[in-house]
Amino acid sequence: MIKVMIVDDDPMIAEFNRRYVEAVKDFKVEVGVHSANEALKILDKVDIDLILLDIFMPGMNGLELLMKIRRVGKGVDVIVVTAACDRDHIKKALQFGAVDYIIKPFTFDRLKAALLAYKGMASLMEDQERLSQVELDQCLLYKEQPIVIELPKGVDKKTLAIIWEKIQQLEESLFSTEEMAKYIGISRISMRKYLEFLRKISVLKLELIYGTVGRPTYKYLKIDSGKHILERYL
Numbered sequence: 001m002i003k004v005m006i007v008d009d010d011p012m013i014a015e016f017n018r019r020y021v022e023a024v025k026d027f028k029v030e031v032g033v034h035s036a037n038e039a040l041k042i043l044d045k046v047d048i049d050l051i052l053l054d055i056f057m058p059g060m061n062g063l064e065l066l067m068k069i070r071r072v073g074k075g076v077d078v079i080v081v082t083a084a085c086d087r088d089h090i091k092k093a094l095q096f097g098a099v100d101y102i103i104k105p106f107t108f109d110r111l112k113a114a115l116l117a118y119k120g121m122a123s124l125m126e127d128q129e130r131l132s133q134v135e136l137d138q139c140l141l142y143k144e145q146p147i148v149i150e151l152p153k154g155v156d157k158k159t160l161a162i163i164w165e166k167i168q169q170l171e172e173s174l175f176s177t178e179e180m181a182k183y184i185g186i187s188r189i190s191m192r193k194y195l196e197f198l199r200k201i202s203v204l205k206l207e208l209i210y211g212t213v214g215r216p217t218y219k220y221l222k223i224d225s226g227k228h229i230l231e232r233y234l
Helices: 011-022 036-043 062-071 087-095 108-127 133-140 157-169 177-184 188-200 226-233
Strands: 002-007 027-033 050-053 077-082 100-103 204-209 217-222
Touching (some): 002 011, 002 108, 050 062, 062 077, 062 087, 077 108, 087 100, 100 108, 157 188, 177 188
Parallel strands (some): 002 027, 002 050, 077 100
Antiparallel strands (some): 204 217
């Protein structure tokens, strides 16, 4: 579970943000505060993974809080959620390590996309000591993709979700196109389109399997971090 702190001086906006955050799987708002000073006190006592941070607040503003967090070496991540849309605020927030910058008013889909991207990166960092360029790009470059990502021709969202669910239920980690086609009940040609799509987005990878007799065969292997990548397509 990813533990979130919301820092916003407007109680109504903070409450809306809390509802948005907790509508996304694996996120929980541990605490909401209405000033930077309150946030600093909480951070000394509570383990927080991610802060949703407003900039315009009485007293210490959000950027000052972000700079102070970095100066004292706290590793908490920050997504700025603010009405400030000028170049200076945006540039300074990114320079001090904000992982995303969302301008008010925003849509739930925009915040959800940011949270899912953050979850994907957090999962990769936790599960793997070394990352491939493809895995890293799936997280770092998501902003260049539309929030609703168009699937390739011949790949249906509903069927894709069913196939992914079945893949996660398999007892064997390796499987062939033919095996999965029989399991789902669609043609081998159609199944290959789905499995190749999953391979191209680094959810599956191909393994060459050598048997005791006959030719070696290719089978697909699920990549553990792939579920966070796939969430953007479903």
